[in-house]
Amino acid sequence: MHDIRLIRENPNAFDAALAKRGLAPSAAALVSLDERRRALITEAQIGQARRNEASKAIGAAKAQKDEATAATLMAEVAALKERMPAVEAEEKTLGEQLTALLAAIPNLPLADVPEGADEDDNQLVAEHGTPRTFGFAPKLHDDIGPPLGLDFETGAAMSGARFTLVRGRAAKLHRALGQFMLDTLSEQHGYEECVPPLLVKYDALFGTGQMPKFAEDLFKAGDDHWLIPTAEVSLTNIVREKILSEQELPLRFTALTPCFRSEAGAAGRDTRGFIRQHQFEKVEMVSIVTPDASEDEHERMTACAEGVLDALGLPFRRMKLCTGDMGFTAARTYDLEVWLPGQARYREISSCSTCTDFQARRMNARYRPDGEKATRFVHTLNGSGLAVGRTLVAVLENYQQEDGSVAIPDVLQPYLKGLNRLEPA
Known part of the structure; x- marks a missing residue:
């Protein structure tokens, strides 16, 4: 606002x-x-x-x-x-x-955000890691996944397009990824782990900017409840209508939740596979900070998400989104794009945005600076740390073997009782 x-x-x-x-x-x-x-x-x-x-x-x-x-x-x-x-x-x-x-007016871009119309005008900031050289033609995840437990047919029969049943070995890997991300963010980076509501009211969605403009992207459940499109909604609204002391800041929250999106504007895109689903899991990061700390916090948050990718050994790049590709509430966004050898291209796996005081004004979230009577609006930031399903896709494609098995990244093996390889059924 x-x-x-x-x-x-x-x-x-x-x-x-x-x-x-x-x-x-x-x-x-x-x-x-x-x-x-x-x-x-x-x-x-x-x-x-x-x-x-x-x-x-x-x-x-x-x-x-x-x-x-x-x-x-x-x-x-x-x-x-x-x-x-x-x-x-x-x-x-x-x-x-x-x-x-x-x-109805989106947030204003910060001065360093590049001008442009769409993703073709985004700016490369840095590349991390080297894509693996395969001795065979790498497969797409939707070819690798079914023998490991990605059941696209049953999911679609049960719930329709863009739903997948994850079972067996794939389900274990999916669970391990989410746990690893939560542990990394909470234990290494100081994010407070939360289990937030998955159903929220209109006012909460208005506060984070989904309502009223993007109502068609949401799933409604009841008279005044919607399923969250991301835990950003629940976590950011923790400070709704509150006046915090300066000493309470920064606040950093993380949560692993299901997310629900109608994908109203994605007709015809990624209709196959596990990339774009109506229901998926994501580990979210949210920071509530003073205005003078938001620049550093944006870099810190993005580095936290990058650390997860680095630990998993996945090649990726950081992109600064142009004005035409940036979300409604963002003043600046970094996208992290992971390399998918089956597609031979980078795909977005995390977005980290600073929203300045845009969401705080909609939520009336303020703080009182030390020694002052007047209050100011906080700054809010949010980011993915990471999208679990897309990370599963990245692991399947980057760690695939010629025999159809998938090697397990070292950091995930403790979560899988030492298992170092997924074998197809």
Whole structure:
């Protein structure tokens, strides 16, 4: 959510930032609407003050038996009493219109975010690891996976397209990956492990920016409950409507949860395999920090996700997303893309974003700086550490053997009681 006061003070800068997002200027319309709303607020305040003043004067006039003056004042009070409800109603309507318009505008990109239209304009930041050289033609995960327990047919028969039953050896590897990620983030990087709700209300989704703009991407369950598209929603809303002390920050949370997405805008994309599912598991990271700490926190969070990939021995690269490929709430996003030899390309496995105070304003999440009475909005950040299903895909493809087996990365073997290879059934 944007601060209308900042738009009033810097309309040209606001429109310039929108232009980087490929959006038309809107400062003038927003400021005009706000001026009308504020004029009505002023009218209501002046009218109420005059009504109070006139009411007192009526008593004084009657005490002096000045009936003419009393009658005039009474007529004025009656007119104000009739006018004020209309003023207040109009002000409320304009306020709701302004809030709705502001809520539909994405976060403004930070100065270093490259301008561009789509993923082709993203900026390579760094590459990690060297893709393996195979002595055979590497297979896709959806060819490797079925003998190991990725049951695409049963999942689709049970629930429809983009659902998969994971069983047997693949299920054990999937579980090991999630546990390893949680342990790494909580024990090595200080994230507090959480088990958050999977069903949330509209207000929680509004706070993190999914509502109202992206309602079609969600699964609704009941009158006012939706399944979370990511644990970012639950974890970020831990600080909703709270005033924290500066000493409480930073807060860092992590959780391994199922995630549910309708993939409304992904028709025809990744229809085969385990890449794009309606239900998947992900380890999420969320940080709540002071504004002056958010830059360093973004680098720290991204490095935490990179550490998981490094430990698994998976080649990957860091990309800085351009303005046209960045999410609604993000001010800057780093994508980590893992190498998939079966596809012979890099695919996104983690997104780490700083949202500045954009989500905090929607949630009214604040903190009080040491020694100050006034409060400020916190900064929020979120990232994947990692998407478990896509990491499973990456392990299958990068560690595949010619005989159809898959070697187990060293760091996962303790979670699998020393098992070092998955053999096909």
